[in-house]
Structures are given as C-alpha cells and as structure tokens.
Amino acid sequence: MATTKQLSLVEVARALGVDYRGDGSCLLSGIAPLSSAGPGQLSFLANRKYAAALASSEASAVILPPSLADDFQGYCLFSDDPYLMFARASALFDPLERPRAGIHPSAVVMSDDIHPSASIGANCVVETGAVIGEGTVLAPGTVVGADSRIGCNCYLHANVTLYHGVVLGDEVNIHSGTVIGGDGFGFAPSADGWVKIHQLGGVRIGNRVEIGANCCIDRGALDDTVIEDGVIMDDQIMIAHNVVVGAGTAMAGCCQVAGSAVIGKRCTLAGNVGVVGHITICDGVHVTARTMVTRSIKVPGSYSSGTPMMDSGQWRKSAARFSKLDELHRRVVALERQVKNQQQEDG
Amino acid sequence: MATTKQLSLVEVARALGVDYRGDGSCLLSGIAPLSSAGPGQLSFLANRKYAAALASSEASAVILPPSLADDFQGYCLFSDDPYLMFARASALFDPLERPRAGIHPSAVVMSDDIHPSASIGANCVVETGAVIGEGTVLAPGTVVGADSRIGCNCYLHANVTLYHGVVLGDEVNIHSGTVIGGDGFGFAPSADGWVKIHQLGGVRIGNRVEIGANCCIDRGALDDTVIEDGVIMDDQIMIAHNVVVGAGTAMAGCCQVAGSAVIGKRCTLAGNVGVVGHITICDGVHVTARTMVTRSIKVPGSYSSGTPMMDSGQWRKSAARFSKLDELHRRVVALERQVKNQQQEDG
C-alpha cells in the first residue's frame, strides 16, 4: 500500500551521507521543486543558475552546494552534486513498498525454485524450471516462462511477460506490459510463402537494468540478444533479435533497434531514435531525437537526421524543392560554369 | 456476449432526438455506408458532396439533412449534422454489452471500496485502497494498483495496468495493454552509473477521456502527469512524466510526448507526431503526421516536418544533396556576388 513517508532532516542526511545545517529533528514528508515546495518539504538546487530561487523558496530544507549556504535561510543538506543527492533522496520518500514475501494463493507456480524472500503476486504464472531470486518481486499478472532465471532484488511490475529461457541479473526493474523473449523476426522466403525461422537463442540482461513499460526485447535467432549492466530504457522501446546494448547506455522512449545492431557503452539515444540492423555504434555516442542511424558510427560525438518543424504551408514548399534537390544542384553547377566562362571571356 | 441489436426507426429517431419520415416500426439491425448498406440497415450522408449516392442506396433508412429529403426514396432521419447523429446511432447498435455488476470469483480484490454496481472481471486484481466507482467495468486481467481511484462509468478493457496513485475521472475508456502510472524516465548520472530518481508524482486523468490500446502514460517525477477532460488518444501513444494534455485535444496513433511538454486545448496531433520535452504548444494547433515538434508553438495553425516520399533511387540523390545543402547555399551566394560584380563591370 502507498503511504506518505516522513523522515527527519538528520535521517535524510545520514541516508545520503552528507552534512546538514538546522534542526535535525525537523520532519520532511516529500520532495518538491524550489518554486513550489512548501513547509515540510525537501527541495534541491539542480543547477547553480537557479540559485536566485533559493531566497524565496518555502522549502523546509534544500540540498545545495556548501558555497551557496548563505543564499538560503532555511535548513540545508550539503552536496556538490545536489541532483544526484535528490535522486538518492527520492528513494527514501517513495511510498511504494515492496509487497510481502511469499506466493499469493491465486498465483500459479509450476517451478520449485522460488526464493522464500521473493514475492509472487496475485494471478502471476511461473512456469517449470524458472528461478526467482532473493527479494525479487513479481507484481500481479506477470508471467515467467519455463527455465527463465531472474536474479535478486528485481521488480517485475504488473502484466510483464517473460518467455522461456530469459536470464535477468540482479536489481533489474521491468515495467508493465513489457515482453522479453518474444520471437525475433526471421523468415525465409519460399514458393509457398514465408517459412518461420524458429528463434533458438535467448535474452540475457545484466545487473541494475531498468526497462520501461510496453517494451519488446526479442530473443535471438541462434545466439542471444544481450542488454549489458546498467542500461536504462524508457517506455515502448523495441530491441530486435541479436542486438547488443552496451553497459551504461541510456535510451529514451520509443527507440527502435533492428536486428544484430551493436550499440556501444555509455551511449545516449534520445526519444524515438531508430537504428538499422547489422551496424555498430561505438562507445560514447549521442544521437538526437528521431534520428535514424543508417550506418555504423566509429567516432564518438553527436549525430542527427530529419528536418526542422515549420508552418505547414512553408514546409510544403521546402518539401517540394527537396524532391528536386539534385536538379537544383546541377543547375548551380551549370551556372558556375557559365559564370566562369563569362569571366574568362571578359578577362 | 455480443449479439446483433435491432431497433425500430422510431426508436432510433427518439434516441437521437430527431424527426423522421417513413414507417416508424421498420426494424433496423445495423449501420453501413451508403454504397454497401442493404435492406434492414441504417446509413448516413457524411458529406453533402456524396448526395448522388442517395438515389441508388439500398439502405432502409438514411440520416440526412432535411434539404436533401427528396434525393432519397426510402425512410429518413433528419439532421443538419448526419455524421454526429451517426456517431450517436453507433452506440445504439454496439453489440458489446456491459457485463453484469459484481466481482468475478477469480478476481483478487484487496480493496473494500468497490461500488456494488461496478463489474470486476475474471482474474482482475484490485489492490488495497483502490476505489472503483459506480457502473465502472474492469474487463478480465486488468490490474489496479494501491490507492488508485477510478470514477463512474469507466471501462477498462482486458489486461490494462494502472499503477498505484492513479486518478481517473468519470466515463474514461482505456483499451487493452495500456499502462498508466509507470515510472517516468528520470536518472541522475554518477560515477557508479545511473541513479534512479524515484517518481513520486502520480497521473490525473479527467472525465470523458478515451485512451487506445498499448499506450503508456507515465507518473510524474514530483508533480502529476495530467490528461484533461475530453481528450481522445489512439493506440500506442507514449506520454512521458509531467506532461499536460489540454482539454479536448485529439492524438492519433503512436504520438510520443516527451517529459514536461505542455499541449494546449483542442489541438489535433496526427499519427506519430513527436513532441520534445519542456516545450509548450498553445491551444488550437494542428500538427501533421510524423512531424517532430522541436520548439514551443505560440501561434495556432498547422505545423509540419519531414520530406516527401519518392522513388528510392531519386530519394538517394536528394538525400545526398541534403547533406551538402549548406555548401550549395554558399555556392549560390558566391555566384550572386560574381554575377553582380560582372554586371557592375559591364555597366
């Protein structure tokens, strides 16, 4: 059950491992931005350029760098990275409590390898041979296929589907509606139509991975699809068979990665980036929103595609000209030749 | 159970509140377009430019403007807005009946605040503290998280997931596979990788809202994500944390709205429009299909991005020239200067 949590200033300071200024017994019951925080709430200075907001904030306490202590009259928690400390504090105030350990009577569990500290929610189904690790939670309606192995302290939210032969590490969060291990899209053409290539690989997901809602991560054709440690994915992401996503990479909502693409470590893909199949993106690449990555990227940096948003009337004109860009280019080349000839004649 | 419905002409006329011409006892058993409607079916003239189809239609009755009464020989229902009346008539013929009130024995209901007229389907799960209003239907397999509140006469189709702390108004329809209240995508970078920002806000959805299948509406980071009254959304739409969608706005399939974007009232977003985060779109804006809204829109109107579809061979040439558009522009500027110089020399 969700309930509002209250912590004292000193409790928060200790949990974050930071120094504080003020009455340590002051109770804090939530977090809010500087501008809207009221008494009893904790806030934070995400960016030094907003320091002017400190003076007028009604927050009871603010996480800020020691050098700005004098800019705020209330209680302080000191950190040189207030945004990171805010992230850590957010866990303290999360009202969502881990459900009790044990198997709900309505769950159908065909496996005998469920750790006693795990929580299997109402109407879950865990098929034969599946392994559920210590402290892991399956929320209601989640289905875990045969022989899949889930590590420790994972949280699969309601109505998640894992097919057979999917392996998750520890501390993996998967949001509702996400499907892991569905068949990759492989078919051979024949005179009688498409012949399905049964997908015999699996999916391996590392530790500390977050996967948003309604994502799809397909099983490999022969080898596995791999999501390495520390990857974070937003909602509605589609990962095709045999893709590898490197450790620490972040993908915003609706990204789409085609088969056998390899994405490096610590990349950031903005919303709805598409990656074509069988290419490689090196480590440390940033791709801007809605870009289609059409070739391998070998140099770290930022990459883009697309056209700017315009008034539709203006856009129609530019779009029409785009269709004849090659012709326009040739006309410019012809002009250059003509002008050069004239200059020579004149000279 | 789905069964074909029969209504008499006079029953339909009364339900729509319109006048009619013909035998009021004539039974109608469905709706069809003018061109394919047969005896026993109702049709409608959606657009006056199709009036010529009236003469040959075999529909038993047609909804049309009084001024066109003489163009059709069969029975008539009179309205100056036949399309709207068609929409209302469609409800009369919908074979989908509300299931009986009560809680199916297989449902797992941990809340004691279910209105007796509500229908909780097979294998649903309703967690502690959740409120289900009068006449609301949860179809099979739907999960409602702790402390979520659903108003009256809502219909959540099969396998919908609501997380904890989600609030729906009255007359909200949500289609299957949709996930509301999953975590927004918030992480702080650290030396040890991404640190999750627990999403402490909720989701608030107004009255008379329709949400299609397999959508995601994420919970807010600190404040709520908000969908105002009368919003309609098609399938596979993704709404990130802290977005506000204004009253009466319509979004076609696969739209994607990034965090903290604010969309005005009575906007229409065509299919697969993308909206970047932290921008504002004013009321009454139309955005054409697949446009990426990259900046705030302050003037009502129509907006677009993208390039036209072409034969792939032609397209490759235009695309290659796009990569060098800036160079082409500079060559044109150079030509203009040269030509001007020549003119001056000649003059």
Add this chain to the structure above:
Amino acid sequence: MATTKQLSLVEVARALGVDYRGDGSCLLSGIAPLSSAGPGQLSFLANRKYAAALASSEASAVILPPSLADDFQGYCLFSDDPYLMFARASALFDPLERPRAGIHPSAVVMSDDIHPSASIGANCVVETGAVIGEGTVLAPGTVVGADSRIGCNCYLHANVTLYHGVVLGDEVNIHSGTVIGGDGFGFAPSADGWVKIHQLGGVRIGNRVEIGANCCIDRGALDDTVIEDGVIMDDQIMIAHNVVVGAGTAMAGCCQVAGSAVIGKRCTLAGNVGVVGHITICDGVHVTARTMVTRSIKVPGSYSSGTPMMDSGQWRKSAARFSKLDELHRRVVALERQVKNQQQEDG
C-alpha cells in the same frame, strides 16, 4: 518445459526431404552460424559468397548446395536453398514444446466450444461464445473476447488480448502483449466535444499469419479490418481500423498504418514505415525504413523518404537551409535569368 533437442543426421535429412552425406546416426543438438558452430551442431551456408568459411567450420554437419560438397570436409545436407532448409530445421530444434491439451484449472472459460486438443493456459479467460480450434494453444494470461473464433493450430502467447468478434484462421501465431480488436479511432466533433463512433466492425485474420509482440490491430468502424493469409508482422505494429493487408506481405517492427489504407500482396515494409490513411499500395512494393507513405503507390518498386544521418553540427546547417529551400530555388532561378541576360548582352 524447454529442453535441448537431439536429432540424428538422417532424421534431419528425412524431415527436410533432402539427401545427405556422412554417418546418418551422428547426433545434432542445435544450429549455429558457420563461424561459431562446434561439434554436435548443424550449420548452413546462407550465401554462396561465404563459401570460404566452410573449410574452417567445426560444425558436425552443414546444409549446402551439392556443387559445394567438396568445400566442406564434414557431413552434409544438400539443398539448393540452404537458408530455407535452415528455417525448416530450426523448427526441429525449437525447445519450446506445445503444452498439454486441456484447460488449466485456473483458467476461466465461459465458452463451451473449446476443442479437446486445445490447450488453455493458467489464468486465461475465454468469454461466452468464443471458439477455440483443434490444437490451438492459449498461453497464460491470454484473454479471448465473446464470440471470437480461433482456428486450428494457432499459438497465442502469454498476455495476448482478443476483443469480441475477432476471427483468426489456422496456424496463426500471436506474440505477447498484442491487442486485436480494440476500437478504431473514430469520433465526431460536436459542440460538447468528441462523440465516440462505436466501432461495429470486427477483425478478420487469415491463415499462417504471424503477429509480433505488443502490436495493435483495431476493429473496423462498420466493415472489418482484414489481414490476409501468410502476412508476417514484427513487434509494435499498429494497424488502424478498416485497413487491409494483402496476402504474403511482410512488415518489420514498429510499422504504423492509418485507417482504411489498403496494402497490396507481397509487399515488404521495412522498420517503422508509416502509411497515411485512405490510400492504396499496389502489390509488390518495397518501402525503406522510416519512410512515410503519403500517397497511393500504383507502380511496384522501392520508395523512401527522410534525410541521411549526419554529425549534429553539420546537420543543423543543412536543416536550417532546408527551411529556406524555396528561397534558394528562387535565387537560382534569378541567377539563371541574369546570366542568360548577360550572355545575350555579351553576344
């Protein structure tokens, strides 16, 4: 339960209907690419240009054309279409076994028309009037609405949702999270906001159709949405109401087809193609990844839209010039006129 399968060389040869060379009793326990296959594994030569890899492959047996028999020292299976034979062999080694016939005690079945050879998994729901054909499997958590009819030897994976009045042929595979028969997006504007047009059509899906995970196929407004025989669809595809997808067409992940579009037979749509509503695509069309099909296509061929990926800095310049393409065009026209005038004066 998933278990590794072992077949002898002669068993595989007979199942594929091909000749072989070697010890027919040799046991094969899986399939792998030429480069990574080890002893006990079967491999295949997908493309003759990789024939050089035959010499060094450690596979126990390889599917290859008879003309290349001398290039490989191990056992052979002979076929002029090794890729197709690989597809057929993949079925032999698929560890996923059809679950036992019968209705799991936790399933809620309100229909009395379930074939005794069908398998209804844990926590499934089958509503009144639904028909489940011979040999069909519903995996756990799947919901089949009233009066829907599913043919023979279909496989609906876990947590699929079929609404009422959906018709599937034989040998249809549907992956998890997919929703078929949700309402099409139809609303009439009124002074009081959007009025829902109840969607009175259904969905008809042919034989031997594959549909990936988290797809949406909406029911028709008045007539049915139709997916013809032999269509294959990847994950996260959205098919709006009254669309027709022609027989044998293949759609890669995340394609989006708007209402009443008609797609021909044997078309191939690459990833995330968008098709606007009310247009027609003829048979045998290929559309490249991320293209938006904005008009009917009457000539078979390949079609594209979009812009190439670039370094973001370079891209910003091209994008800015795109906004003024019409102006650039007019400047070129002006230059052409000036140069022509100068030539005439000079001449």
